[in-house]
Amino acid sequence: MQALRSTLGKIEAHSRAVAIAVTALVVLAAVVRPYAGALARYYLDEAGGAHPQFVMKPGYTVLIDGQATPVFGVDECPLESDPSKAYWLGGRPDDIPLVGCIVVGPETKEVRVRVRSREPEVWKVVHQERDGFPVTLVQRPNGDLVTEAK
Structure with missing residues (x-):
């Protein structure tokens, strides 16, 4: 016991x-x-460090109307390899094309984009702060936010 x-x-x-x-x-x-x-x-x-520019390579896939859709830009593609200066969404490609990228910098207000092979769209870029940190949102003409397709 x-x-x-x-x-x-x-x-x-x-x-x-x-x-x-x-x-x-x-x-x-x-x-x-x-x-x-x-x-x-x-x-x-x-x-x-300055805020990086976000880069989508030609054919980067985003969700549009609930479907994975490739998009193409009209901007020159940056050759910068430092991700703190040019952050490639989806990873930096080995062979960087000269043009066709979508580049969103800290001061960018809008970007021209081709969705599939249709007429170009102009996407609005919204720069905000949440909890003291910068946030960049991209919005289609119909008001939908652009998100990565997984």
């Missing part, structure tokens, strides 16, 4: 220690969470 009480006492002490550790982690996370975004924003600003 004494051995059973001793074992139960050890289990109880261990359970208390685990409960205290979990509580401490939850409290620490609750305290640190509001500062995490500000800290990340600080280091991004300190790095001083």
Whole structure:
């Protein structure tokens, strides 16, 4: 009987220690969470890097009316290999074409695009901030947001 009480006492002490550790982690996370975004924003600003331009290669596939659809641009394709300057959506191709890309820079307001092989569309580029971080959205003339087809 004494051995059973001793074992139960050890289990109880261990359970208390685990409960205290979990509580401490939850409290620490609750305290640190509001500062995490500000800290990340600080280091991004300190790095001083300009916002990259986003590049879609010719034939990049996006969702249009619920279907995977290749799109083609009219812009020159950047030869930049640094992703902090030119970020290729879907990965940088080995053979970069001269033209036909869709390039969205930090100041771009609209881009001309060919959807399938139809007439060109002009997509609106919306630059926003969410939680202190820049967000770039691309919107078709009908108001639908452009998203990658997976």
